[in-house]
Amino acid sequence: MESNKNLGEFEMLVLAAILRQGGDAYGVSIKQDIEARADRSPSLGALYATLARLEKKQLVRSTMGEATKERGGRAKRLYTIEPLGQRLLEQSILALRNMTDGLVSWRFGV
Amino acid sequence: MESNKNLGEFEMLVLAAILRQGGDAYGVSIKQDIEARADRSPSLGALYATLARLEKKQLVRSTMGEATKERGGRAKRLYTIEPLGQRLLEQSILALRNMTDGLVSWRFGV
DNA sequence: TAATTTATACTACAATGTAGTACATATAGG
DNA sequence: CCTATATGTACTACATTGTAGTATAAATTA
Numbered sequence: 001m002e003s004n005k006n007l008g009e010f011e012m013l014v015l016a017a018i019l020r021q022g023g024d025a026y027g028v029s030i031k032q033d034i035e036a037r038a039d040r041s042p043s044l045g046a047l048y049a050t051l052a053r054l055e056k057k058q059l060v061r062s063t064m065g066e067a068t069k070e071r072g073g074r075a076k077r078l079y080t081i082e083p084l085g086q087r088l089l090e091q092s093i094l095a096l097r098n099m100t101d102g103l104v105s106w107r108f109g110v
Numbered sequence: 111m112e113s114n115k116n117l118g119e120f121e122m123l124v125l126a127a128i129l130r131q132g133g134d135a136y137g138v139s140i141k142q143d144i145e146a147r148a149d150r151s152p153s154l155g156a157l158y159a160t161l162a163r164l165e166k167k168q169l170v171r172s173t174m175g176e177a178t179k180e181r182g183g184r185a186k187r188l189y190t191i192e193p194l195g196q197r198l199l200e201q202s203i204l205a206l207r208n209m210t211d212g213l214v215s216w217r218f219g220v
Numbered sequence: 221t222a223a224t225t226t227a228t229a230c231t232a233c234a235a236t237g238t239a240g241t242a243c244a245t246a247t248a249g250g
Numbered sequence: 251c252c253t254a255t256a257t258g259t260a261c262t263a264c265a266t267t268g269t270a271g272t273a274t275a276a277a278t279t280a
Binding site: 161184186 | 255256258260261262268
């Protein structure tokens with residue numbers, strides 16, 4: 001009887017990217033990871049809106065990155081996944097696997 | 111440069127259920143499959159609304175089932191997946207896999 | 221202090237998720 | 251027949267998520 005709110009499809013991609021990057025995830029790097037692995041190009045606007053919602057739901061947490069870097073521009077907001085976020089991601093991915101594993105006439109390997 | 115519209119999370123579950131059932135899928139059986147494998151209980155209203163949208167987008171096709179059966183009640187509307195639907199499902203599942211495979215501290219097997 | 225670079229925030233609207241309620245149509249019994 | 255029961259779909263309304271365009275912020279450099 002776990003917490004059982006569902007994640008959207010893009011929310012899953014974003015949570016997975018944050019988890020992958022273990023502490024160094026921020027807007028641009030998350031976008032790049034999704035572009036490289038999921039073969040799609042969300043706008044930064046779309047991404048930040050989703051990040052804000054995930055944080056409001058307490059599935060991720062953010063902190064401002066160090067300002068003193070040898071580069072120009074505004075500070076990064078760094079994201080980490082919260083236990084609840086990881087749990088929901090696992091549930092959602094597992095549900096999808098249970099529905100799709102073992103399907104015949106599947107183009108990529110079962 | 112394939113067709114690249116994205117599927118929602120629930121749409122993926124529904125398409126997968128239809129594909130699994132190979133020609134015998136209808137409202138109630140799809141709902142039951144999702145309940146059994148994805149551990150959630152969508153209302154039939156939610157399911158039919160999604161089926162109607164999938165058909166409008168030509169990702170599935172439907173036909174009325176035979177009326178002459180030894181049972182009461184209205185005829186079933188049977189669903190099959192269209193090539194486009196299968197392709198989009200494959201793309202979406204593959205994207206998710208590419209994002210989540212190989213993650214460490216993953217509760218279920220990599 | 222203006223230009224450039226890097227990055228986030230805001231806003232509005234489209235698409236998807238969700239369930240409640242109503243409706244349709246078959247069989248069975250009197 | 252007519253109505254009760256069983257089975258299943260359609261309609262409607264609203265909440266949540268997806269999406270991108272535009273504006274803003276804050277650092278470095280000249």
